Amino acid sequence: MNGLRVPAQRAIIDRRALAGRIDELHREHGEKARPKLVALLKQALSDGRKELSHRLEEKPSSGHEITAGYAFLMDQLLRVIFDYATQSLYPAHNPSSAERITIVAVGGFGRAEMAPHSDVDIAFLTPQRGTPWCEQVIETMLYLLWDLGLKIGHSSRTIEDTIRLSKSDLTIRTANLEGRYVWGDEALYDEVSQRFWADVVRGTERQFVVEKLEERNARHKRMGDSRYVVEPNIKEGKGGLRDLQTLYWIGKYIHKVRSAADLVDVGLFTPTEYRSFRRAESFLLAVRCHLHALTGRAEDRLTFDYQRQIAERMNFAERPAKSAVERFMQFYFLQAKHVGSLTGIFLAHIDEEFAQKNRQRGFFAGFRSRPRNLKGYVVQGGRIAAPSDDWFHKDPVRLIEIFQLAEAESLEVHPETMRQANRDSGLIDRDLRENPRANALFLEVLTGRNDPEAVLRWMNEANVFGRFVPDFGRVNAQMQFDMYHHYTVDEHTIRAIGLLAQIEKGELEADHPRATRLIQKVGSRRVAYVAALLHDIAKGRGGDHSILGAEVAEKLCPRFGLTEAETEMVAWLVREHLLMSATAFKRDLTDPKTIDDFVARVQSAERLRHLAILTSVDIRAVGPGTWNSWKGQLLGELYDTAQEQLRLGHMRRGRKERVAASQQQVADLLGDDAGLVERYGKTMGDAYWIAEPQDIAARNLRHYAAARDLDDQLSIHCAFYEARGATLVTVIAADHPGLFYRIAGGIHLAGGNIIDARIHTTREGWALDNFLVQDPHGRPFREPAQLERLKKSIADALANRIPLVPKLAQRPLPHGRSKAFDVRPRVIFDNKASGRFTVIEVNARDRPALLNRLARALFEEGLVVHSAHVTAYGERAADTFYVTDVTGGKCTLEERLDRLEAALLEAASDETQAKLEDA
Incomplete structure (x- = not known):
């Protein structure tokens, strides 16, 4: 070649x-x-x-x-x-x-x-x-x-x-x-x-092209069907070497070219496009060589643990607010994007060649679907094309108009016209960006009711999107060097817009029933789409991207033609787009102060509706598997509680009324066993009835009554809990210090991840602890053998039959390549987030022993854990604890907080993990 x-x-x-x-x-x-x-x-x-x-x-x-x-x-x-x-x-x-x-x-x-x-x-x-x-x-x-x-x-x-x-x-x-x-x-x-x-x-050219393209499409599907996955396969992935090779194979098969340069002579590429082909190919080949050199084997997956090293080997340097590895990967994705553009142009020429050959021979020679005129454009065979080579030069607004027509009429943009748009995208200047008609057309694309995701992606491929919205151009092909985000920022954003369109059409009602209802009730659907576009627009600038993004929104929204009220709403949504997920996943939703604080920031039902929709599409667009029923349940609980408070102006019932209502609902669920509520109602205490969902409380009462009737000193129940997409583990045992961290250790040793925990002590001196558990892939344990393993591991941990610390230290990291990332532990204390508890949030590298070690550090510092909430973001975990001292009071003394912070940082540190592994 x-x-x-x-x-x-x-x-x-x-x-x-x-x-x-x-x-x-x-x-x-x-x-x-x-x-x-x-x-x-x-x-x-x-x-x-x-x-x-x-x-x-x-x-x-x-x-x-x-x-x-x-x-x-x-x-x-x-x-x-x-x-x-x-x-x-x-x-x-x-x-x-x-x-x-x-x-x-x-x-x-x-x-x-x-x-x-x-x-x-x-x-x-x-x-x-x-x-x-x-x-x-x-x-x-x-x-x-x-x-x-x-x-x-x-x-x-x-x-x-x-x-x-x-x-x-x-x-x-x-x-x-x-x-x-x-x-x-x-x-x-x-x-x-x-x-x-x-x-x-000879004579098999068309068959070869069809089979090669089918082979390519199947390969893309296998590899994630996006050229913007953050751990790409440089050989087989979309936009990789195999795509370039496929172009060469097809060109050689049809035209018998001897080298890629000959593709220019037969008219499949212009000289400029061929140079782009060679640059992309040379870069990808170089990356592959470095990858082979580093791994010592034929490795083609550009994983996180090698990205940083290859960036260094290829002399990519740090820049303000952007690391060398992020710059290297951005350049990689730009090359992959070029490959995609070249593929479209190349295949359009091949398609045209076959069409011409068909017209020249056979009974139907000369017959083809007749082109029609659409506002001056040529529409034929489901494609829209510019009628002349100087079409965009005559009126640069057409660079936006063609995509608006494509979206409105469900047409594809002809690849030759895509080539023209890419070539002429430099015509987009400040005057065009301020042009009211151009902005109105862009807003129609963004809020289109057919397939805005596909059309925005075409705009991005043609370099029109980034030039018309330069702030979007800044995040083009920009990756985030972590294991949570699966796509580049621009791809994540476009996917979020596509998900929003699917929700509006009712296509995702099974997974997002609430968002599907709410999108029909919002005052401005334009707000929803513009907020989805701008929510991550300021990433990679250094500083809080939510605050910086809100500033971008305040400038861009009036340009797009949004009203003052719509602009204010979009700016607020961008500023607060992480608020709902942070509250739902890191805070105790049964604590009235959590809801009070959340409602104080939201302030209106319209904001809440928009925020719930944006949060759903933002999480789901992160990548496969990031949205699950557990997250949906938590966000739904927060929405319903906040919506009720916003509607009534206060919590519907006081503490006494809430306890009574909860007990009545539990009694209804228990049916013939309703007497258990009367029998154990006071034993459980008010905090229990407020904290636990009624269906869990009903299960707890049956288990607790059985344990007391049998005088069991330890009772462990494990069951698949479909409503939360997790396994519910309930442990009833004589209360004693350190119980929580031992249970956590037992669950971890059985391969479980704790995502939520509520710890209760009855007035009879029994601990009643509820844990929601998933496997490392976010799935529940449901097979009998898995549930039995959980029970045995917890029982062994509580009876000291296994050495917890060394066993936990030997377990592999949940993300094998997470050591490629610098995750520095951080501890945050908040004495305002709850009326009764000190809230402690610890951010650290995710590992099986983390929750156990943190819980043990809290125990050794004389604190009582009342609930724990665990959220994983790829290689990083955020563990939140609601604690009191042994007297039931908050921790407020500076000296004690300093000592506690040091203990938690040591428990979460990589150095501690290494010592334990060596022990």
Whole structure:
């Protein structure tokens, strides 16, 4: 594909000198020279790799040169080994027509694109099967190559085999399409090449394109179907090397081009587009080489633990508010975006070529769906196109208008017009950005009722979006270096807008019933869409992106044509877009002060409606699996309670009334066992009845009564709790200090993550603790064996039958690559968030032992935990505790808080984890 343009070739390997030394060895030792021969070849391979590794360090972005260098190294080794086998070991002094062999490089080796640990894919071509001389030579070569430690992908075929298999197998056909002569009988290579083009390719061009595109689409789906996943596969992922290779395969198959540069000559690319192709390819190849060098294997997934190292190797530097790794990954995603744009342009040309061929022959020649005019644009075959090359120059507002028409009419933008829009996007200047008509058209795209997500993505691909909204351009291809966010900021934003459109159409009612109802009740749907667009607009600027984003909103909303009231609402939503999730996931929703504080910041039912909708789409757009029924339940509880308070102006009932209402509802749920409420109502205490949901309280009462009737000293119940998408673990035991951290340790050892905990002590001296538990993937335990393992692990922890600390320290991190991130522990005390408790929030690296260690530190500092709320954000955990001292009072003394902070920081630190692991 690139040709072997390798500078200073003999510094990599000197084939003639190597062949001379091999001849000497053979003359001296004959067939016994093998060990020395292997050592000599290994040294040549090692020296070549060292030279290329040094070149990669010196020129870290020279992907083409390095990959061609590795291909050159393999070429020369294959030639030397072939000559040794055919001239020294098995010389054919009077060879028959069957005693001929050709070595053909296929796959990446055929394109001369080899990373340090790529497989060496070769085909041995022979005139016929079963020739003893050919078999001896091939076997000798393979054993020598394996002795060198190379991964060889090989086949041995005749010309007839090659043609037959190429016709029936797309993978073999593609490999042979890239076949490159390496050594041996060149006439044999020429013969198979001519037969391949005449017998396999001719007449199958359209079929090949269709099959290749189906193969590509299936691969994209397998890899996440987005070029903006934050741990991309640089070879197989969307926008990766395989996409560029697919373009080359298709171009070569149809036009028989010999190199990618020839794609310009046949009109598939302009010279500018070809340069973009080469830049993207060279960068991706270089990244792949660095990845192979770092891992010591054929690795193609650009995971977090290597991103930082490759950014350093490729000389990306820190910038204000943006780390080197974030700049490197932003550049990576920009290249992936170029690949996507090139693919659209390329395929449009192919489509047009086939269409023209169809028009030129056959019964339906000349017949095609007639184009129609739409406001001056040409609409044909479901696509909208600019009628002339200077269309956007005549009126740059059309750069926005074409996308508005595409959204409104459910049309695709013709790739050739996408190319024009990309080329002419520089016409978007300050005047156009301030143009009322252009802004009205943009707002229509954003709030479109068909598919705004797809059209905004096209606008982004064409560089129109980022130029028209420069603040959005700043987050284009910007990643966040953490394990929580699955996509770049621009992709996350566009997905959030798409989710909002789906919710409005009722397509996500099963997962988002509340948001589906609320979107129909908001005063301005424009507010909902603009808030979704702007909620993360200020990321990567240094400082609080919510506050900075609100400032952006105050400037942009009037430009978009929003009213003063709409602007105020959007700015508030951007400023507070994390408020609802932080309150629902980190605070005790049964504490009246939590609701009072939340309502004080929300202030109106309209704000609450918008905030609930935005919170839902924001969480779901983070990535697969981030939205679950547990989060939906918590957000729903917060919404309902806050909405009631906003509607009535106060809590509906006082403490006494709330306790009575809860007890009545529990009695209704218990049916024939309703007498348990009367029997144990006062024993549980008012705090219990306010804190626990009625369905859990009903379960608790049955379990508690059974335990007391049997005089059980320890009662553990584990059951799948469908309403919360978690497992409910209830532990009833004689209350004693340290009970909570021991239970937590037992749950962790069984592989469980605690997401919520409520700790109660009855007036009879019994602890009644409820835990909501999930596995590390956010799923509930529900199989009998899993539930039994949970029970046994908790019982063993409470009975001191297992050494908790060392066992927990040995458990792997929930995210194996989380050590790639710098997560510094932080402790926040809040004595205003609750009327009765001190609220302590600890942010630290997520690990199985974390909650146990923090709970133990609180116990050792003489504090009582009343509830715990655990939230994980990828590699980072936020654990919140509602605590009192042993007298039931808050912790307010500065000296004690300082001591407590030090204890919690030590418990959460990586150093403590390392010591425990070594113990």
